Amino acid sequence: xxxxxxxFSREEYAARLAKVxxxxxxxxxxxxVAADPSNMAWLTGYDGWSFYTPQAVVVSHDGEPWWxxxxxxxxxxxxxxxxDESRILDYSDDHVMSxxxxxxxxxxxxxxxLGLSSGRVGVELDNYYYSAAAHQNLVAALxxxxxxxxxxxxxxxxxxxxxxxxxxxxxxxxxxxLMHERIRELVEPGMRKCDLVGEIYRTAMSGTEEFGGDYxxxxxMLPTGADASAPHLTWDDKPFERGAGTFFEIAxxxxxxxxxxxxxxxxxxPPPEMLEVEKALLDALENGLDAARAGNRACDxxxxxxxxxxxxGIHKEGRCGYPIGLSYPPDWGERTIxxxxxxxxxxxxxxxxxxxPGIWMDDWGLEITESLLIRDExxxxxxxxxxxxxxxxx
Amino acid sequence: xxxxxxxFSREEYAARLAKVxxxxxxxxxxxxVAADPSNMAWLTGYDGWSFYTPQAVVVSHDGEPWWxxxxxxxxxxxxxxxxDESRILDYSDDHVMSxxxxxxxxxxxxxxxLGLSSGRVGVELDNYYYSAAAHQNLVAALxxxxxxxxxxxxxxxxxxxxxxxxxxxxxxxxxxxLMHERIRELVEPGMRKCDLVGEIYRTAMSGTEEFGGDYxxxxxMLPTGADASAPHLTWDDKPFERGAGTFFEIAxxxxxxxxxxxxxxxxxxPPPEMLEVEKALLDALENGLDAARAGNRACDxxxxxxxxxxxxGIHKEGRCGYPIGLSYPPDWGERTIxxxxxxxxxxxxxxxxxxxPGIWMDDWGLEITESLLIRDExxxxxxxxxxxxxxxxx
Numbered sequence: 001x002x003x004x005x006x007x008f009s010r011e012e013y014a015a016r017l018a019k020v021x022x023x024x025x026x027x028x029x030x031x032x033v034a035a036d037p038s039n040m041a042w043l044t045g046y047d048g049w050s051f052y053t054p055q056a057v058v059v060s061h062d063g064e065p066w067w068x069x070x071x072x073x074x075x076x077x078x079x080x081x082x083x084d085e086s087r088i089l090d091y092s093d094d095h096v097m098s099x100x101x102x103x104x105x106x107x108x109x110x111x112x113x114l115g116l117s118s119g120r121v122g123v124e125l126d127n128y129y130y131s132a133a134a135h136q137n138l139v140a141a142l143x144x145x146x147x148x149x150x151x152x153x154x155x156x157x158x159x160x161x162x163x164x165x166x167x168x169x170x171x172x173x174x175x176x177x178l179m180h181e182r183i184r185e186l187v188e189p190g191m192r193k194c195d196l197v198g199e200i201y202r203t204a205m206s207g208t209e210e211f212g213g214d215y216x217x218x219x220x221m222l223p224t225g226a227d228a229s230a231p232h233l234t235w236d237d238k239p240f241e242r243g244a245g246t247f248f249e250i251a252x253x254x255x256x257x258x259x260x261x262x263x264x265x266x267x268x269x270p271p272p273e274m275l276e277v278e279k280a281l282l283d284a285l286e287n288g289l290d291a292a293r294a295g296n297r298a299c300d301x302x303x304x305x306x307x308x309x310x311x312x313g314i315h316k317e318g319r320c321g322y323p324i325g326l327s328y329p330p331d332w333g334e335r336t337i338x339x340x341x342x343x344x345x346x347x348x349x350x351x352x353x354x355x356x357p358g359i360w361m362d363d364w365g366l367e368i369t370e371s372l373l374i375r376d377e378x379x380x381x382x383x384x385x386x387x388x389x390x391x392x393x394x
Numbered sequence: 395x396x397x398x399x400x401x402f403s404r405e406e407y408a409a410r411l412a413k414v415x416x417x418x419x420x421x422x423x424x425x426x427v428a429a430d431p432s433n434m435a436w437l438t439g440y441d442g443w444s445f446y447t448p449q450a451v452v453v454s455h456d457g458e459p460w461w462x463x464x465x466x467x468x469x470x471x472x473x474x475x476x477x478d479e480s481r482i483l484d485y486s487d488d489h490v491m492s493x494x495x496x497x498x499x500x501x502x503x504x505x506x507x508l509g510l511s512s513g514r515v516g517v518e519l520d521n522y523y524y525s526a527a528a529h530q531n532l533v534a535a536l537x538x539x540x541x542x543x544x545x546x547x548x549x550x551x552x553x554x555x556x557x558x559x560x561x562x563x564x565x566x567x568x569x570x571x572l573m574h575e576r577i578r579e580l581v582e583p584g585m586r587k588c589d590l591v592g593e594i595y596r597t598a599m600s601g602t603e604e605f606g607g608d609y610x611x612x613x614x615m616l617p618t619g620a621d622a623s624a625p626h627l628t629w630d631d632k633p634f635e636r637g638a639g640t641f642f643e644i645a646x647x648x649x650x651x652x653x654x655x656x657x658x659x660x661x662x663x664p665p666p667e668m669l670e671v672e673k674a675l676l677d678a679l680e681n682g683l684d685a686a687r688a689g690n691r692a693c694d695x696x697x698x699x700x701x702x703x704x705x706x707g708i709h710k711e712g713r714c715g716y717p718i719g720l721s722y723p724p725d726w727g728e729r730t731i732x733x734x735x736x737x738x739x740x741x742x743x744x745x746x747x748x749x750x751p752g753i754w755m756d757d758w759g760l761e762i763t764e765s766l767l768i769r770d771e772x773x774x775x776x777x778x779x780x781x782x783x784x785x786x787x788x
Contacts (some may be wrong), residue, residue: 047627048624048626048627048628049612049613049628050626051724052724052725072625073624073625075623075624075625076624076627079620079624079627080627093712093713094736096713097713097716097727097732099546102520125525125526125527125530126496126525126526127525128523128525129522129724130526131519131520131521131522131525131526132517132520132524132526132530133520133543133545134520134526135526136519136526149527151527152493192606193606194599194606194607194608195599195600195606197599198595198596198597198598198600198607199596201592201595201596201598202592202593202595203592204592205588205589205595205629206586206588206589207631211631212586212587212588212589212630213592214629215613215628219443219609221443226473227473229469230442230466230467230469230472230473231467231470232442232443232444232467232470233441233442233473233474234441234442234443234608234609235606235608236606237601237605237606317487318487318488318490319487319490322491329723329724330443330445330446330723330724331446333491335491338490342488360469
């Protein structure tokens with residue numbers, strides 16, 4: 001057994017593998033090719049910023065998973081995955097940015113060589129790091145194999161968190177609390193946004209004396225005023241001004257586990273309309289947390305939120321939450337359940353969600369959110385402990 | 395004409411569009427669907443961290459490009475793109491993370507409605523944010539249209555930089571110099587890596603008094619000792635130790651323009667072998683810069699580097715450089731030319747590259763790189779002005 005420092009016990013990795021195999025059985029998939037970096041890390045421990053070149057984890061019904069990627073990243077695999085050296089497969093550098101040879105064609109050949117091409121092979125068709133060309137090349141290299149869509153098969157197994165995963169998420173929660181505290185200390189009219197972002201990053205990385213921080217799967221979002229109605233714009237080097245609100249959508253991260261938390265700040269005196277919306281939003285958030293109970297459905301949380309807002313004349317629809325855990329850019333969601341009126345997924349103890357009711361008006365926005373844990377009983381537990389509500393600084 | 399603050403003149407966007415149209419003509423493509431966020435930004439000015447949901451820019455031979463994406467991000471488009479309101483198209487939120495309706499199927503319908511489905515449609519088959527499912531859905535929604543691979547068509551037009559692009563890259567160069575300076579000031583045995591990363595980020599964002607920084611397309615890489623042979627591992631919260639080398643692969647960024655620069659640091663007394671490799675690497679780098687001249691080929695740079703290293707018994711092959719400019723995660727390369735022995739692309743004035751000869755041994759690594767500009771004549775100009783060589787700190 002190789003001597004590797006792992007973030008989780010080998011028993012935990014074995015339990016994850018067993019869950020994935022059961023899901024493969026249920027889906028009639030004999031070999032799973034997971035290219036989602038969060039699925040790869042969750043299954044094997046692999047952690048590297050190497051997802052800009054082709055890589056995957058292959059799971060069959062026998063033995064340990066295989067890690068497959070670029071040769072120079074195989075060294076990173078040797079330092080992070082629990083499997084035996086023989087389960088680390090690579091391709092040569094002349095596949096990188098080449099129009100002559102595609103790495104996924106090489107993977108297809110390896111699957112044939114390993115005797116893994118006779119049954120149905122599942123792939124993640126709708127995933128950031130599995131391109132249309134990757135799929136075409138893999139399929140072409142497996143002419144006698146049925147390659148089927150198994151998007152989300154691994155993601156769905158990640159929903160209920162283990163004790164050790166919750167330890168990391170609670171550390172990330174401590175970090176995001178410190179990040180918001182730092183924002184409140186520093187934000188003021190005249191401060192350049194980029195300078196505040198620098199402080200947010202520094203706090204995110206330094207974490208506490210006991211543990212440090214990791215990169216979040218999003219960069220900080222902090223749109224002000226009218227830009228807050230465009231929630232995914234990033235910062236610039238202009239100063240904060242009095243008389244405008246800013247929401248801060250940020251996450252603490254520890255060992256790739258993400259803990260998002262949004263708070264809004266107003267410099268000056270907020271307009272009465274914003275304070276009314278704030279009050280409604282806090283009530284709605286409380287009602288949503290109360291509905292986020294084991295045995296309830298995802299839509300129950302959305303309906304509790306939207307119903308409360310509707311009473312004060314705010315009509316909202318769409319998604320207001322998603323599962324969180326281990327993630328890589330560009331998204332910190334697990335991409336399975338959605339808190340929305342049409343999603344009837346049952347909530348289970350140990351599931352974790354970012355419950356994020358954003359109100360985006362035409363010329364301002366307000367976001368106050370919680371990352372929550374579904375408990376065995378009772379309402380959900382907010383994982384971060386930070387005052388809700390619009391923070392007003394004059 | 396809408397009142398939008400643009401990073402480039404409308405004339406520059408028009409010139410870019412003309413280059414893309416000429417490339418479309420040459421490739422026999424009548425409509426181009428570019429989902430690469432850097433291509434989208436370069437063509438229209440759009441800038442947002444929204445590439446985790448489907449989005450694209452559509453170029454035909456008439457009028458302005460169309461921006462297409464999620465409804466809430468259309469607000470971000472209104473604030474960043476130069477085109478008319480009528481050229482901003484969106485899809486509703488029930489397409490997001492849905493297994494029932496795919497946004498790219500909706501785009502296919504829009505192309506039909508806009509009369510853009512009668513000619514050949516080019517897509518970026520091998521791109522991070524164009525999944526296999528995106529392609530299948532687009533093709534299925536365009537049953538009478540020939541959809542062809544046009545990966546890289548837009549990227550290739552981005553190679554030669556404009557004066558304004560070089561202004562932004564030179565600002566990013568100032569920022570990366572400050573980042574390395576901060577590392578030299580602070581790095582010492584006992585300092586936790588995560589704390590140094592926090593300082594690197596703070597410096598990257600704060601930039602100078604005149605301009606701030608933006609997020610780079612990679613997170614900082616700073617592997618130490620044996621981990622340096624695994625170049626894409628990220629940091630942890632363990633302290634730096636005496637008796638080991640660390641390389642810092644980082645970039646300054648300004649308005650999404652990236653300026654990567656790597657330097658290596660040794661705490662203590664470096665082994666003689668490392669100093670020998672350093673000397674060879676510096677010579678090789680100098681010879682590579684000298685070969686990076688307008689009219690020469692990409693392979694000439696690689697051969698100058700590898701030939702110099704070969705003379706002292708270091709055998710290296712593969713890629714040692716790539717074009718840089720406007721980028722989004724997960725990669726700061728433009729994914730066109732490679733500095734490698736088989737690439738005969740001709741270098742042109744105004745092209746910019748990250749020339750990155752990394753030496754990764756079994757138990758240590760050394761990276762000293764330059765981001766360079768191909769001049770009208772003479773050897774390439776290093777865009778950052780920072781001492782080369784292994785920095786030794788006792």
